[in-house]
Amino acid sequence: MTAPVAVILAAGKSTRMKSETPKVLHPVCGRLMIDYVLDAARAAGVEKSVVIVGHKADLVREALASHSDVVFAEQVEQNGTGHAVMMAERELKSHQGSVLILAGDTPLLQGSSLKALLDAQASEKAACVIGTADTENNEGLGRVVRTASGDFDCIVEHKDASEDQRRITEINTGCYAFDTQLLLSSLRKLKPNNVQSEYYLTDCPRILMDDGHKVAASCSLTIEEAIGVNNRIQLAEVRSHIQREHLNQIMLSGVTIVDPTQTSIDINVAIGSDTVINPGCVIEGDVTIGANCVIGPHAHIVGPKTIADGSHVGR
Structure with a gap:
């Protein structure tokens, strides 16, 4: 076929x-x-x-x-x-x-x-x-x-x-x-x-x-x-939908996101289990975060970057 x-x-x-x-x-x-x-x-x-x-x-x-x-x-x-x-x-x-x-x-x-x-x-x-x-x-x-x-x-x-x-x-x-x-x-x-x-x-x-x-x-x-994206309002609505689904998948994989409404994580970010993402974090680009890490609060991480298991990343 x-x-x-x-x-x-x-x-x-x-x-x-x-x-x-x-x-x-x-x-x-x-x-x-x-x-x-x-x-x-x-x-x-x-x-x-x-x-x-x-x-x-x-x-x-x-x-x-x-x-x-x-x-x-x-x-x-x-x-x-x-x-x-x-x-x-x-x-x-x-x-x-x-x-x-x-x-x-x-x-x-x-x-x-x-x-x-x-x-x-x-x-x-x-x-x-x-x-x-x-x-x-x-x-x-x-x-x-x-x-x-x-x-x-x-x-x-x-x-x-x-x-x-x-x-x-x-x-x-x-x-x-x-x-x-x-x-x-x-x-x-x-x-x-x-x-x-x-x-x-x-x-x-x-x-x-x-x-x-x-x-x-x-x-x-x-x-x-x-619905197509024709203006910046619709762009924000689409982003909100995709981000919510993405954060849900991250949490289901064994990662704690303390407050998803105050967290932004790009699609290409990989995070290991038992890592905690505190409020106010923005993680962008190709980032790999290991297991048992503590990120934030208010950390801004821009890839490409790899963070080792057990790391604590502050602001």
Whole structure:
């Protein structure tokens, strides 16, 4: 069975972030935002990811240069999500299998959810499966409309939705699993028939359905996974989520963190059992802390650094 590939959209500017740094290169707990998306794709079985670059493309290429499973395609002008995926055609044209379309600014994506999306595509024998999530907080989000029998019918954007449609809690997450060759055929038929004169990826499912192919929707993701980081507030919210999960895993491994709300530990930090992390500690970068250590309070440790078993590190 051919391994799936992924196309990761990372060409946009950091307009709402008000930053000169490409959005996907903003760090979250010591790793780049896009690194989390790449890891989720790998966990779903992806062996090659095509990253679509655009704004400050050289910076993104440089940041991901060490990833042997990443190739790049450039979108010189940002003409919509469909146009962005078109840029990957050279990398996709010989692929016989599935392709995941993902956004590079969704660091909470889970590999298990993407695997469920691919499994749904295989079981449904679908040309496309739209990843959806269920949420009451659906303001501004595209609604997934189903037929009376529960099959996918269409996506309706919030501004175009009727009162009944606005009550729908199943929303489009922007994650898709496509048959690669059918995706390419639908992209060739895209028209910029909208106010922005852009090519929308969301038009591809309807093109495939009109051509007689099956399109399905699978509620495989949580709303947290689906929400992209568009501003510094959302960046802080995502970081808080990832940090909380990381500290929980550290504590479950046998480390005491006296007050997790006053502790910051990067993802790449390794800590031995029976070590105590006191309040106010910030541990950044590639740091290895041995067993039976006492860290802090108010210690700031920056890697690369290794701290021997039994050490006591003060401020």
